[in-house]
Amino acid sequence: MFSRRTHWELHPNALSVRRDALRDAGADLVDLTESNPAACGLSPDMDAVAAAIAAGARRPYSPDPRGLPHAREALAAYLGRRGTPVDPAHLVLTASTSEAYAWLIKLLCDPWDAVLVPQPCYPLFEWLARMEGVHLVPYALSRADGFRVHADSLPVDSRVRAVLAVSPGNPTGTFLKQDELEALEVRCAREGWALVMDEVFSDYGRGADDSRVRTVAGRAGPALNFALSGLSKVVGLAGLKLGWMAVGGPEALRDAALARLELIADTYLSVNTPVQEALGSLLAQADGFQAQVRARVEANLATLHAARTRDAGWNVLPVEGGWSAVLRIPRHPGELETALAALEEGVVVYPGHFFDFPPGADFLVLSLLPEEARFAEGVARLTRVL
Ligand SMILES: Cc1ncc(COP(=O)(O)O)c(C=O)c1O
Numbered sequence: 001m002f003s004r005r006t007h008w009e010l011h012p013n014a015l016s017v018r019r020d021a022l023r024d025a026g027a028d029l030v031d032l033t034e035s036n037p038a039a040c041g042l043s044p045d046m047d048a049v050a051a052a053i054a055a056g057a058r059r060p061y062s063p064d065p066r067g068l069p070h071a072r073e074a075l076a077a078y079l080g081r082r083g084t085p086v087d088p089a090h091l092v093l094t095a096s097t098s099e100a101y102a103w104l105i106k107l108l109c110d111p112w113d114a115v116l117v118p119q120p121c122y123p124l125f126e127w128l129a130r131m132e133g134v135h136l137v138p139y140a141l142s143r144a145d146g147f148r149v150h151a152d153s154l155p156v157d158s159r160v161r162a163v164l165a166v167s168p169g170n171p172t173g174t175f176l177k178q179d180e181l182e183a184l185e186v187r188c189a190r191e192g193w194a195l196v197m198d199e200v201f202s203d204y205g206r207g208a209d210d211s212r213v214r215t216v217a218g219r220a221g222p223a224l225n226f227a228l229s230g231l232s233k234v235v236g237l238a239g240l241k242l243g244w245m246a247v248g249g250p251e252a253l254r255d256a257a258l259a260r261l262e263l264i265a266d267t268y269l270s271v272n273t274p275v276q277e278a279l280g281s282l283l284a285q286a287d288g289f290q291a292q293v294r295a296r297v298e299a300n301l302a303t304l305h306a307a308r309t310r311d312a313g314w315n316v317l318p319v320e321g322g323w324s325a326v327l328r329i330p331r332h333p334g335e336l337e338t339a340l341a342a343l344e345e346g347v348v349v350y351p352g353h354f355f356d357f358p359p360g361a362d363f364l365v366l367s368l369l370p371e372e373a374r375f376a377e378g379v380a381r382l383t384r385v386l
Contacts, residue, residue: 090218092247093244102131112133116155168202177213301325
């Protein structure tokens with residue numbers, strides 16, 4: 001009856017089974033996997049958000065497949081503040097970054113084609129690719145090498161249509177650097193691949209480093225490129241459902257891509273009118289929201305570093321940006337066993353293999369967003385286990 005693409009493993013994993021059992025039994029668990037800003041007390045001015053959405057709800061329905069022109073102008077102004085001017089005509093609004101991916105796969109791939117994806121990475125693409133009927137071909141990012149992308153060592157596979165880069169990575173927090181981007185563009189242009197840059201965390205860089213790629217939005221470059229982001233990370237408003245892509249690269253390719261994307265977008269018209277009408281006001285909240293997140297990330301990272309005694313068998317990997325920390329932990333008893341032991345101690349963390357760190361690696365991943373006192377309590381419990 002059902003498609004093979006939906007023939008997936010639906011059993012909960014051992015960690016979530018035990019977590020739910022402990023919760024049901026009334027255990028006080030500190031959840032260091034919580035990465036929803038609102039659940040961590042981080043949000044923009046919700047009165048201003050509500051007023052902007054209410055005003056938008058009164059506007060007539062007059063859709064534009066790429067997104068309402070004044071919404072795209074407001075977005076272009078926001079993106080342009082990062083350095084490169086962005087033409088609103090090169091932007092396409094979507095209901096989320098995840099939807100942008102789905103549209104890009106429809107645009108670039110036929111069934112059974114493939115997309116190159118970094119490993120480790122946020123475990124979203126496996127599902128998206130499967131639902132769109134394409135394969136993922138992983139390319140390894142190694143910790144020893146600072147998670148750098150080596151364009152010339154990307155796998156050779158005739159099915160590949162696009163390369164995905166996530167900058168800064170989730171959960172590695174590592175930004176793509178200018179030299180890596182330039183090499184990637186050369187390789188993409190040579191192979192006829194598109195470059196898809198996931199920039200959802202790019203506003204959350206730590207410290208200054210000019211070699212980092214802040215965005216490819218507005219970039220000409222030798223390869224067709226797409227810069228993806230959305231309100232869920234930029235303003236912490238995942239529930240309002242608005243994401244975007246900026247299309248760049250050689251003019252003829254860029255314009256052909258935009259024309260095809262317009263028809264894909266017209267088929268769904270999935271972005272609601274109120275959020276588009278409100279977009280300028282919502283983006284005006286970005287600075288305030290991002291400042292709250294940055295302060296929280298710094299405070300929690302300081303707590304994490306302070307918890308590490310000199311003889312500790314674990315350490316925190318450098319965080320260039322984003323909302324997560326990766327801990328390297330002792331090899332024994334192993335990631336999953338350590339995460340299960342942490343649960344018994346009352347703290348929830350992810351084992352690294354949830355993010356496709358290679359087998360045999362020893363990492364835990366935690367969110368840096370939880371409220372400071374809860375985070376400190378969670379870290380105290382975790383260090384007892386480690
Ligand atoms: C790297 C990365 N890309 C994309 C997404 C999805 O974003 P959206 O909520 O806009 O679909 C996430 C969500 O956490 C993410 O971590």
